[in-house]
Amino acid sequence: MPVCPECGGELKFDRSRYMYVCRGCGLSLTRSEFERMSSSRRRAASKAEDEREQLRRDYLRWWLSDKK
Template sequence: MQPWTRTERNLFLKAYSLIQKDQVTNMSYCPECGGEMQYMIGTKHYVCKSCGLSVTQQELMELREKLRPNEETAEEERERKKKEYLKWYLSKKK
């Protein structure tokens, strides 16, 4: 293997420094398509490898919060059912 020329070496170092600036850290999944998310340090955005969704950390947390199922406690569920029954019962009295 021949040694690199000065131009080749400079190109390699430039490309390497660009890669270091845009280091990525993996995120678990995309809230839109389920693909792998990566954090781009240079742009401070999470980017999906599959669909291309690009969001900030705050936007990602908000999207995940919206997708999380609403978990009711047993008491909240009883109260909701009471209200639904009362609404149904009063609508029949008319």
């Protein structure tokens, strides 16, 4: 089930208007708008995950080094 980017509520597809409508806040999105927002959120989450992984590797490299 799609999730609203504004409030996290449930999005339902309104067949009469060909739009996703949030049951919580009433936000209406076309399919292309929804896909664009979803892909940008996924990219941001992926970037944050990559940064955490890089910090973990840097810390591990430091911990295993002789220069503690």
